[in-house]
Amino acid sequence: MAFPVNRPRRLRRNETLRRMVRETRLAPDDLVLPLFVCPGRGVKREVTSMPGVAQMSVDNIIAEAHETFAAGVPAVILFGLPERKDNIGSEAWNDDGEVQRAIREIKERVPSLAVITDVCMCEYTDHGHCGVVREGDVDNDATLELLVREALSHARAGADIVAPSDMMDGRVGAIRDALDENGFQQVAIMAYSAKFASAFYGPFREAADSAPQFGDRRSYQMDPPNGDEAIREVMYDLEEGADIVMVKPALAYLDLIWRVKQEFGVPVAAYNVSGEFSMIRAAGINGWLDEKRATLEVLTSIKRAGADLILTYFAKDVARALSG
């Protein structure tokens, strides 16, 4: 039936009516806050390209973890900045490394906060690539062994969920096998399954000091135009034992969040990455748009597309805005 019988504006007349028919509601429960753990004590070093985001030493990470959980956010994901880097990133599986210490302290002081760890080599290698470099390329199978060591070290420290972000083939299966063989059957895997070689990671590489020193990541991260391939990547990761699959970045890939959710019906995470954060924050600081409204609109769109979990640097601010 058409106008004038149909008048969609009837249900938009005031906020009460709008609330009654609102289809998607963002909640603090949907959010995960990324944190950058660095060496030292009392360190809080702001990332120039991400105003309001800082690299923090373990003591400050604990304070942040407390505040984040108090704001209603159920989980954090940890990235490490090691004391020293080498060719194979051996600090990644140091049981006394920054991330490992942060996991233990959070689990002791804020036990109900879920701790996810990013499992990747790029923050730990001196060349900045996500694995072992042989003859100018990242060697897939040699890298698996290192990722397994890193994931096991995180599990020993008490991580609830490990999240491989390297995009090597077969890493989910390799990590699942190793976790199970070592008594960590209950540690879940959130796989960065459809992770694209994106320009939107720019600010993160300053935050995590992880820029590749030569070349780029296009031989392992996905080619942005490919949607069917993203579905295959998700399928392989689920076959290998992923508990949660991720699409990353979020905004330029909302169609894939939708497709993955429709196709598989499993828990889907989406990463609202550093570049997506910095664009809104910079425009907000300049008074070019209303940061709070823009953020809520963007994160709600990611949820509407099908994401169950949203990793975002806005997590604490948004959780406060939602409950305040």
Ligand code: PBG
């Ligand atoms: C590590 C990793 C990256 C991000 C998450 N894990 C960077 C990259 O792949 O270069 C990006 C996160 C962001 O931009 O917010 N491989």
